[in-house]
Each structure stands twice: as C-alpha cells, then as structure tokens.
Amino acid sequence: MKKMAEKGQYTRRDALKLGLGAAAVASLAPMIITRPARAAEVKTLTVADVGGAYGTGFSKAFYQPFEEATGIKIINTVLGPDPVPQFQMMVDTKNYLFDVALLNPEHLVRLNKEPKTYLEDINVTVSNPQDYVPGSITKQFGGVSIFALALGYRTDTFASNNGPQNWVDFWNAEKFKGRRGLWRSPICTLEVALMADGVDPKQLYPLDVDRAFRSLDKIRKSIDIWWTGGAQATQLLQSGELDMLSIWSTRAQTAIDGGAPAAIAWDQGLYNIDGFTIPHGSPKLDAARQFIQFCMDAKRQSLYTNDLACGPTNIKAYEFIDKKKAALLPTAPDHIKQLQLIGADYWGEHQVALTERFEKWVMS
Numbered sequence: 001m002k003k004m005a006e007k008g009q010y011t012r013r014d015a016l017k018l019g020l021g022a023a024a025v026a027s028l029a030p031m032i033i034t035r036p037a038r039a040a041e042v043k044t045l046t047v048a049d050v051g052g053a054y055g056t057g058f059s060k061a062f063y064q065p066f067e068e069a070t071g072i073k074i075i076n077t078v079l080g081p082d083p084v085p086q087f088q089m090m091v092d093t094k095n096y097l098f099d100v101a102l103l104n105p106e107h108l109v110r111l112n113k114e115p116k117t118y119l120e121d122i123n124v125t126v127s128n129p130q131d132y133v134p135g136s137i138t139k140q141f142g143g144v145s146i147f148a149l150a151l152g153y154r155t156d157t158f159a160s161n162n163g164p165q166n167w168v169d170f171w172n173a174e175k176f177k178g179r180r181g182l183w184r185s186p187i188c189t190l191e192v193a194l195m196a197d198g199v200d201p202k203q204l205y206p207l208d209v210d211r212a213f214r215s216l217d218k219i220r221k222s223i224d225i226w227w228t229g230g231a232q233a234t235q236l237l238q239s240g241e242l243d244m245l246s247i248w249s250t251r252a253q254t255a256i257d258g259g260a261p262a263a264i265a266w267d268q269g270l271y272n273i274d275g276f277t278i279p280h281g282s283p284k285l286d287a288a289r290q291f292i293q294f295c296m297d298a299k300r301q302s303l304y305t306n307d308l309a310c311g312p313t314n315i316k317a318y319e320f321i322d323k324k325k326a327a328l329l330p331t332a333p334d335h336i337k338q339l340q341l342i343g344a345d346y347w348g349e350h351q352v353a354l355t356e357r358f359e360k361w362v363m364s
Helices: 002-006 012-017 022-027 053-070 083-093 105-112 167-171 186-196 209-222 230-239 249-257 285-294 298-306 315-320 344-363
Strands: 044-049 073-078 100-103 141-154 180-183 223-227 244-248 262-277 339-341
Touching (some): 044 053, 053 285, 100 105, 141 167, 141 230, 141 249, 180 186, 186 209, 186 244, 186 262, 186 344, 209 344, 223 230, 230 244, 230 249, 244 249
Parallel strands (some): 044 100, 180 223, 180 244
Antiparallel strands (some): 100 262, 141 262
C-alpha cells in the first residue's frame, strides 16, 4: 500500500482489494485524489479495445512497440458491447478500469451530450493532416483504423463481374436472384435503403426516415436473415447460407481468407472510424496522450493490417503495406472514394428512437 501511495496510484479499488470497508475507503478520499502521474512515472497503461483481431493486430502495431519505446507496459482489456455506460460509470465513480479506450465518433457524440465532462482532450498534433482520412483526428479522438459496411456476395452464385455491385442491385430481386441478408440495426440499414431508392450517398443526412422504411418495405419479403453480429455475418457468407448480404468488410475478408468463394462490392458502402480516447480525470493523462500520439504514425498503423483487415487512417501507411494486402482494405484509394462516412452526429441524436421504430417494423 505504501508503494502504491508513493507512486500516486492508490485508488478506491486498491483499498477495497486490501479488504478495507466502504467507510474506510471514504475516509481515504483526500489521499486518493492527488495529481495525475507524469508519463515518466507510469509503469503500466490499460488500453481497452474490442478484442479479437483488433487486440492481436494492435498488440503488434501499437502495444508492444510502445512498451519497447517507453518502458510503459500496455495491459489490454476488452470493452463491453456498448462502451458508453461503462465509460460514464467509470468517470462518475473515479474507478478507472482503463486509461485509453477505442471508441467510434457516435460514442463521443453521446458522451458529449451529457452535462458532465467525460472525455479529455488528447492533444495530438500531426504535421501532415492532409494525409489522414477526414474525421480521423479531433480534439478528443485519435482515429487509427477504418472499417466499412459493404455488400458481400458469393461468386459461386454470381460470377465476380456479374454480381450485385451496389444497393440498387441488391434491391433488384428479379435480376439478382438469391438468398439475402441485412443487418438488424437501423444504423447503416436505413442509409442502405435510401441509397437503394436513389438517394445520393453525399446527401444522406439528415435521413429521410419515412422514405427509408418505404424502401425497406419493397425488399422485405426477399430478406431471408436479419443478422445481429459480425461473426454470424461471416458464417452466413462463408457457409453459403446467404448469396448476398450487408456485411462489415473485415468480416467479409475473414470469410474470403477462409476459402469462401466470395467478393466485396464497395460502391455505396459506409465507413466508420475506430479511435483512441481518454476518460476525463484519468490519473495517467500524460502517458495516455503519449500513447495516442504514438499510434498516429503511418508505419505503425501499417503493422496491424496483417491481422486486421481495417484501413489505416494515415494514408501514408500504404507505403509500407504489401500491394496485394492494400487492395483489400477500406481506405485503399479505389475503395475509400466509393464510401460515405456514417453520420455520427445524426445517430448520436436519433439512435434510441430509430432503434425502437426499426425493431417494431422488423417484428410486425
């Protein structure tokens, strides 16, 4: 306990682990809240991501190299399905389960809607902002990877050049026959429905919700499966249970790498950004900022692509990626120009209400 106090790392959680009661913990509050540790004093940094290939790829690209460069060991943990309540509870109680978290822009919108401050500024500076995908870096968010929702289809059902190439094709059940699937979520699915109905991808927001549901009504009888998770979508494509579906590009690539005769159509796709954030009041603020700055480097971002089929936010990373691998990623030049950024501001405001309406529509 003395060692923890000397390091400025003594917390309520430490006290509880040592068997102190709640009253005793409360009495220790004045000595708990001291000052944020300087980066030089920090020995470990806990970084929360979504696990799986992210943890594997980021470990090689960021976590291990950061420890080698600074001596600060990265402890990797996994976020819950919806990280926003977890983030809020942690800051409210000052019980910091992680020092850095991988979020999406819509998570930041939801957190910033609250009257309380939940996010620290990351203080990242880059000399080449033009080399980053738009929206990748904000004052609270350091984007490091991009994933996309695209159209995956089986090439044993359709020749690779004759399969559905966009959502207009997907909605054309007469020309493109086969079993279909869509994500059971209003996010992306409403956008997809609007593009199928002729809306310009650059003019999606604010969504014409009534028009989107009318478009969904047109394809409803042709949807065989409403998938609910990325792993399920991979299996549906890999097994051939579906001939075409909306699918995260990373999940489609997993099926393709596993030997499935499948392809990805990028036209009218939607992309989102994964980025590192810092909880407000973090006791390891300086080290957390140092870590996020470290992750902005092009060569470091290139290293995760062998394990994770996401696109680097720093386009210079492609100078270090094998050309065959680069051609598969969302931010490859031929792909990113066909994609539209998901409207974080819109979904941060409307997600709850539209999820309720969408579920009622699916169940009706």
